[in-house]
Amino acid sequence: MLKRADSARHYEWQYLDLMREIWERGDQRVDRTGIGTRSVFGAQLRFDLSDGRMPLLTTKRVFWKTATREFLWFLTGDTNIRSLCAQGVxxxxxxxxxxxxxxxxxxxSRADFSARIVADVAFAEKxxxxxxxxGKQWVNWPVYEPAGEGLFSQRAQGVNQVADVIDSLRKNPGSRRHIVEGWNVAEVDQMALPPCHKTYQFHVSGNKLNGLLYQRSCDVALGLPFNLWGAALFVRLLAQQCDLEPGELVWMGGDTHLYLNHVDLVEAQLLREPDGDPRLAILRRPDSVFDYRIEDFEVTGYAPQGQLSAPVAV
Known part of the structure; x- marks a missing residue:
């Protein structure tokens, strides 16, 4: 769909080219939400992550701290929104x-619901x-063990895929099994939303760690800016923990779409030109990938153009 980025072009043109392709030539479809989309299938973007580079969009403001807080929440394995709401996420x-x-x-109202989630533990639990x-799948993929004739019981602690990948990267960097998977077929129907950014794979080349994200479904206007940041952050954290240098992020989209009610955002953003070279510094190396805090991250050189908003399709 889209080829390797031309190093002479600003990295963000890939994103804008994809947005334009979908909007002008995408297949118009009826979707789960009933809103309707324009969609293409099988897109690819590539980003250089060396020297602190990150695929942070400049043609609109991306709230990278919010995206980082969400990613750190994934690493906890938590599945309740209470701690997110308490952080304003x-x-x-x-x-x-x-x-x-x-x-x-x-x-x-949304604000009152969120406030009650934070204030009332029982309400939040329900x-x-x-x-x-x-996060549940990333760090506690369920494992079942025999518990008598024809019976199985769930082990208290399941598979921690993130910890296993770090161990694998350190001990067997040439492996083709550095994968973190979110699509648990047996539990998809229990999820509020089945995983969109479902499969992460990592690859060591020399002393560089490359990452690939396959996304089965992608809301390009609202979701993809966060997904790119989260995937790049994942590579950066694993690289630091494994004494590797960040290499390249490859993003691949299945059903890659724009919602029809995002017309104002899309048309405004396509009139803008990317500019700037934001960089991410990780200020501390904790003992574990699970111990990073929001204060450990600093972005410099980021001067985005004005915020563009659109409704989320639920």
Missing amino acids: EIWTDWPLDHYRKATGDQI WGDLGPVY
Whole structure:
């Protein structure tokens, strides 16, 4: 779909070219949300991560701290939105809010729902859980063991894929099995939203760590800027923990789409030109990949153009 980036062009043109291709030539489809999309299948983007480079969009403001807080939340294995809401991160609030409204008939505002999730532990336990989404699969993929004739019981601690990948990168860097997978077929139906950024694979070349993300479904206007940041951050964290240098991020999209009600955002962003060279510094190396804090990250050289917003399709 899209080929390797020309090093002479600003990295963000890849993203804008993909957006334009979808908007002008994508297949118009009816989707799960009922809103409708324009879609292409099988896109690819590539980004250089050396010297602190990150695929941070400049043609609109991307709230990289929010994206980082979400990623660090994934690494905890938590599946309840309470800790996110307490940090002012509302990325996942719409799904439990929609469930609560339908189940109770109470048309509570998003702000009030989020505030109650934070203030009321019992309310959060009942209404704030998303099911076994991303982080649960990343660090606690369920394992079942024989427990008598024809019976199985779930082990208290499942497979920590992230820890296993780090161990594998350190001990067997040439392996083709450096994979973190989010698509647990047996539990997809229990998730508030099945994983979109579902498969991560890592590859060591010399002393450089490259990462590939396969995304089965991609909202290019709202989701992809966060997904690119999160995937690049994943590479950066693993590289630091494994004494490697960040190499390249390869992003691959399955159903790669723009929602029809994002027309104002798309048309405004396509009129803008990328500029600047933002860099990420990781200020501390904790003992474990699971011990990073938001204060450990600093972005410099980021002067984005104005914020562009659009409704999230739930």
